[in-house]
Amino acid sequence: DTAVSQTPKYLVTQMGNDKSIKCEQNLGHDTMYWYKQDSKKFLKIMFSYNNKELIINETVPNRFSPKSPDKAHLNLHINSLELGDSAVYFCASSQEGAWISGNTIYFGEGSWLTVV
Amino acid sequence: LAKTTQPISMDSYEGQEVNITCSHNNIATNDYITWYQQFPSQGPRFIIQGYKTKVTNEVASLFIPADRKSSTLSLPRVSLSDTAVYYCLVGGSSASKIIFGSGTRLSIRP
Numbered sequence: 001d002t003a004v005s006q007t008p009k010y011l012v013t014q015m016g017n018d019k020s021i022k023c024e025q026n027l028g029h030d031t032m033y034w035y036k037q038d039s040k041k042f043l044k045i046m047f048s049y050n051n052k053e054l055i056i057n058e059t060v061p062n063r064f065s066p067k068s069p070d071k072a073h074l075n076l077h078i079n080s081l082e083l084g085d086s087a088v089y090f091c092a093s094s095q096e097g098a099w100i101s102g103n104t105i106y107f108g109e110g111s112w113l114t115v116v
Numbered sequence: 117l118a119k120t121t122q123p124i125s126m127d128s129y130e131g132q133e134v135n136i137t138c139s140h141n142n143i144a145t146n147d148y149i150t151w152y153q154q155f156p157s158q159g160p161r162f163i164i165q166g167y168k169t170k171v172t173n174e175v176a177s178l179f180i181p182a183d184r185k186s187s188t189l190s191l192p193r194v195s196l197s198d199t200a201v202y203y204c205l206v207g208g209s210s211a212s213k214i215i216f217g218s219g220t221r222l223s224i225r226p
Contacts (some may be wrong), residue, residue, distance in 0.1 A: 019127060043216035090159050107159030
């Protein structure tokens with residue numbers, strides 16, 4: 001079973017469209033994240049949710065809106081897509097709290113978004 | 117938040133031992149040091165984590181000096197399949213504060 005799964009894996013869409021990427025984790029973690037990896041391969045955190053509540057919201061355009069219906073799901077909705085939104089978006093999860101041995105972040109396989 | 121600095125890229129050959137060093141001069145008392153590996157078209161994957169001295173698992177070893185201002189990931193006898201980007205991260209009590217730097221692109225040649 002895939003621990004962190006996200007769909008779709010590939011998405012090609014036109015500028016101005018609205019799209020969503022879904023994420024689910026079956027690890028029982030209470031914290032989920034969205035990361036963005038750009039063409040230069042920098043991996044930047046966008047959002048972090050802990051038990052369905054937003055705890056990190058980095059400098060991200062408000063066209064990006066995360067939604068967490070329950071602690072096992074964190075979806076990313078993007079409005080009015082722009083060319084610069086083209087990137088790989090990774091969903092991840094972890095157990096929050098003090099870092100102990102083996103307490104780590106688990107990533108999904110990524111969603112390749114191309115805006116044309 | 118502790119920032120990390122690591123080489124942008126490294127090259128090596130199959131069968132060699134590879135050491136990748138990461139600097140984290142402003143590491144905090146509660147911070148652990150964690151390394152991730154990312155293959156093309158995949159998400160990052162946990163390799164090893166440590167707090168001080170040396171940690172070893174079936175994949176790698178992690179050496180951390182007493183001042184903890186740097187760490188070295190050691191990959192014994194690399195193979196072509198070890199070609200990947202390796203990220204060094206430093207973080208403490210909150211996993212949500214972990215920041216990924218630019219990583220080290222390791223290329224292994226036959």
